Amino acid sequence: GESVGLHLPTLSVQEGDNSIINCAYSNSASDYFIWYKQESGKGPQFIIDIRSNMDKRQGQRVTVLLNKTVKHLSLQIAATQPGDSAVYFCVPMDTGRRALTFGSGTRLQVQP
C-alpha cells in the first residue's frame, strides 16, 4: 500500500541548537522522499528531497539522511531559528504514483 511518513508529534528545541526530525516509512518500494515545512495558515513549502540511490543530501542549513535498511529518514536543521517553527512532513513517494500522501508531521517549536 501507500507509504506514509510517521513522525513524533512535537519537538521542542532552543534557538541556536540543531534540530533533528525523524520519520519512518512503511513501504520498501518508496524511492523518492520529500520534506515539507508548513507554517500556520500556509501551504506546505518544499525544503529538500532525496532519491533512494542516495543516503545523504545537503541544502542550506538542512541535511536529509536516508536509511533504506530500516526505512528511516531524518531532517537536520542547523542553528534553529524562530522562523523554523512549523509542522514538518516527510513524504515518501512510490514509483508511478504522483499524488502525495501526508502523515501527521512533527511540530517543531523553537524556544527563545
Next chain:
Amino acid sequence: GAVVSQHPSWVICKSGTSVKIECRSLDFQATTMFWYRQFPKQSLMLMATSNEGSKATYEQGVEKDKFLINHASLTLSTLTVTSAHPEDSSFYICSAPVGAGNNQPQHFGDGTRLSIL
C-alpha cells in the same frame, strides 16, 4: 523557483452558496494538479487529481458532484464547492508537480480558508 498561486486566500459565505477556488501555476505548465483539504490540527488529505483536458480523479469518499474540478488549461485548475454547508468549512490547498515525470517535487499554493456560515 516554481510558484503556485491560489485565489482567493479566504472566503466567508452563506450556507447553500457555491464557491470557486482557482489554482494557477505561474511560471510552468502543469498537466496535473492536486487538491487537498486540511481540517484544523490535522494533516492534508488528498481530495482529487485534476487532469488537463480530461476528467478529474477523485479519492474514495469525496463526492465528485459536490467538488467540481475543471482543468481547462495547462496553468489553471479550479475547484468549485457546490451548495456549500458548514461541514465543508476547511483549508483547501492545491499543488502541482514541476516536470512531467514521476518522482518530481510538488509545489503548493498558500491555500484557501473557506468558512461557511
